[in-house]
Amino acid sequence: MKLGGGEEVALLDVATGSQATTRPEAAGGWTVRQHGPLRLWDAVEDAVLAWQEAGSPHQSAYGLTVSGERQRVWLGDPGGPGWDLPV
Structure with missing residues (x-):
C-alpha cells in the first residue's frame, strides 16, 4: 500500500507492519526511514534496478x-x- 501527501511517500505492508517513508532533502537527495521486519524501500530499489538491467521492459x-x-x-x-x- 502506498500512502502520501505532498512530497513525502509512505509504504506499508499490512501483513508484517513494515513501513518505509521517503522525504526529499532541501539540499538534494532523499531521507528514507524503514521499520519492521521487511526492508520495503530496499525492495523498491532492487525492483527498479532489476527493471533497468533488463532494458526497462x-x-x-x-x-x-x-x-x-x-x-x-x-x-x-x-x-x-x-x-x-x-x-
Missing part, C-alpha cells in the same frame, strides 16, 4: 504466478528473473 513483459505457498512476479517467463511477494 514494458509492463506486458511481466507475469505473476500464485500458489498456496508463494506469489512470484517474473520477467519474460516463470523461470526468468523475478522476486517473491509477501503472502
Whole structure:
C-alpha cells in the first residue's frame, strides 16, 4: 500500500507492519526511514534496478504466478528473473 501527501511517500505492508517513508532533502537527495521486519524501500530499489538491467521492459513483459505457498512476479517467463511477494 502506498500512502502520501505532498512530497513525502509512505509504504506499508499490512501483513508484517513494515513501513518505509521517503522525504526529499532541501539540499538534494532523499531521507528514507524503514521499520519492521521487511526492508520495503530496499525492495523498491532492487525492483527498479532489476527493471533497468533488463532494458526497462514494458509492463506486458511481466507475469505473476500464485500458489498456496508463494506469489512470484517474473520477467519474460516463470523461470526468468523475478522476486517473491509477501503472502
